[in-house]
Amino acid sequence: MRTRHLIRQMVEKALDIKKLTPDIENEINFELSRLGYISDADYEALELLMEEMDAGRIQLVPSI
Numbered sequence: 001m002r003t004r005h006l007i008r009q010m011v012e013k014a015l016d017i018k019k020l021t022p023d024i025e026n027e028i029n030f031e032l033s034r035l036g037y038i039s040d041a042d043y044e045a046l047e048l049l050m051e052e053m054d055a056g057r058i059q060l061v062p063s064i
Helices: 006-017 022-035 040-054
Strands: none
Touching: 006 022, 006 040
């Protein structure tokens, strides 16, 4: 699943299920670390995810 659009795919998954799970968050963080930068499109996707979380439409699922 390592593509250049992995961050956006993970954001889309979180938006679809309306949850930010530890697995999704870890994948996003791993990809950001691996790339060492963030594209404009990925930044916009993450910004949308944060806006949805702030509005209460996306639930943050804590790790166990």
